[in-house]
Amino acid sequence: MIHIMKINDNAFERMKKGIKKREYRVNDEKRKLVRVEDIIEFQKISNQEEKIQMDVKGINYFHSLNDAISLHFDEDFSDRYSNIESTVNSFYQKCYYTKEEIEKNGMVAFEIKKHRITHANATACYLKKDNKVLMIKFSKKMNYLKENFC
Numbered sequence: 001m002i003h004i005m006k007i008n009d010n011a012f013e014r015m016k017k018g019i020k021k022r023e024y025r026v027n028d029e030k031r032k033l034v035r036v037e038d039i040i041e042f043q044k045i046s047n048q049e050e051k052i053q054m055d056v057k058g059i060n061y062f063h064s065l066n067d068a069i070s071l072h073f074d075e076d077f078s079d080r081y082s083n084i085e086s087t088v089n090s091f092y093q094k095c096y097y098t099k100e101e102i103e104k105n106g107m108v109a110f111e112i113k114k115h116r117i118t119h120a121n122a123t124a125c126y127l128k129k130d131n132k133v134l135m136i137k138f139s140k141k142m143n144y145l146k147e148n149f150c
Helices: 009-016 065-071 084-093 099-105
Strands: 002-007 022-026 039-044 047-062 107-114 118-129 132-142
Touching (some): 002 022, 009 047, 022 099, 065 107
Parallel strands (some): 002 039
Antiparallel strands (some): 118 132
16 A cells, blocks of 8 residues: 655655655554555655655554654664754654644654565567577566565
């Protein structure tokens, strides 16, 4: 299933570069529908025509924003914030979510990876006549979600 979510420009660019590995959201009704192996299409807030699709590789649930940020602070936030408290305060100052929304629903962190479309090539033997073989090569786009296909 494909889910559509808007994202701020900075986070969008970090996704494009492959730097952003998790997306943190309030665990509201919309987010509760997301499952591992689903696709999230993120739309850049300043230009919603600009989109990136990410595979959901894992989902972690948290009771509070502090719990969510604490688990992966070094990996996800330490390049932009000095500590967990300043990160939490930034979330509230930027009006991503209210304390009430988070207390009611909790938080979710989606582990994400760029979505890939692969091409599978195959060759089939079509006709053999007079010691000659006619071969047909075809290519089919495959939109797959598992890393180890085949």
